[in-house]
Amino acid sequence: MDGRGYLEKLISDHLGAGRGQPSHGRQLSFDRREVRGVAIGLVAAGALAQEDADRILADLDETLKQSGWLKVAHAEGSASAGFAPVARRVGAERPEWRQAIEEPPTPVLRHVVSLAGRTLEAGELTADLVSLEVWSTFVVLSTARSGVDPRRMRELFHLRTVWRGWDDAGTQYRGTGGGGGSGSHGLLVERRTFEPGPPEEARVLTLAVESPGGQATVQIPLG
Known part of the structure; x- marks a missing residue:
């Protein structure tokens, strides 16, 4: 290293x-x-x-x-x-x-990793993984929850979660709180941003999340 x-x-x-x-x-x-x-x-x-x-x-x-x-x-x-x-x-x-x-550098999109078919379960948080956007200065994880009761949409959007991230090159990632989300027709889609951007030698990103009642980790290939 x-x-x-x-x-x-x-x-x-x-x-x-x-x-x-x-x-x-x-x-x-x-x-x-x-x-x-x-x-x-x-x-x-x-x-x-x-x-x-x-x-x-x-x-x-x-x-x-x-x-x-x-x-x-x-x-x-x-x-x-x-x-x-x-x-x-x-x-x-x-x-x-x-x-x-x-003059902070303008972020450049390097590639997008499809996560279709994978799920994340951590206590009260159960979501389908959609994609990971790998930018030069950050990464963005998109998740979705379907079949959501419209009356619980606001509650689920504000579900208390704690995220951490690291890669195989030793980089530690922090959630910025940016990204946001949207919900309609029983579908809640969220975007969560982590900084910094991965170094060129990083190959695997691990994200860990804790929510009321449980925790989970997911490994995502970067290249």
Whole structure:
């Protein structure tokens, strides 16, 4: 696994996430602690050199400061499993990351995976899988529920669920809350968006969902 390339892409995707949303909202959704935790994990796994991790995180902080997304530089330790304190490294602004902040890349549709014939059952959630749209910066899972009583349509649409995702390249996916859905004639169709986009080396995406009364996972081929 190319830990350096993975961490740099993760940062770029997270900085550019939420295209079309107000800048302030996108800034609040970016979590430096999450990125730092990934760096620590890569170092501990031997997939990323300590020096490379420190340089990447220092470059990230400098880019955030230059973009106005980081007002105060907090004293933090090195990106090591033991959190050993070190002299803070001076970073350099990354033009590609600055561009991701100011001009998030336009998502590009790579391909659509048909999931017709597959179902998902997790407690109160029972749905037919329709498709997975694989975009450059996110993925979208479409599901459908048929034979729904119109009087329960609103209730089912707001069913409390918790989703997680990961792929075989080590990418962790987070649900954005975007996508929406529609219902008519007893058919409820929902779209659920996850970020970031899959790296080129990823081959299988696993999505896990928990709903009242149960949980389930589904594996979806990406290529």
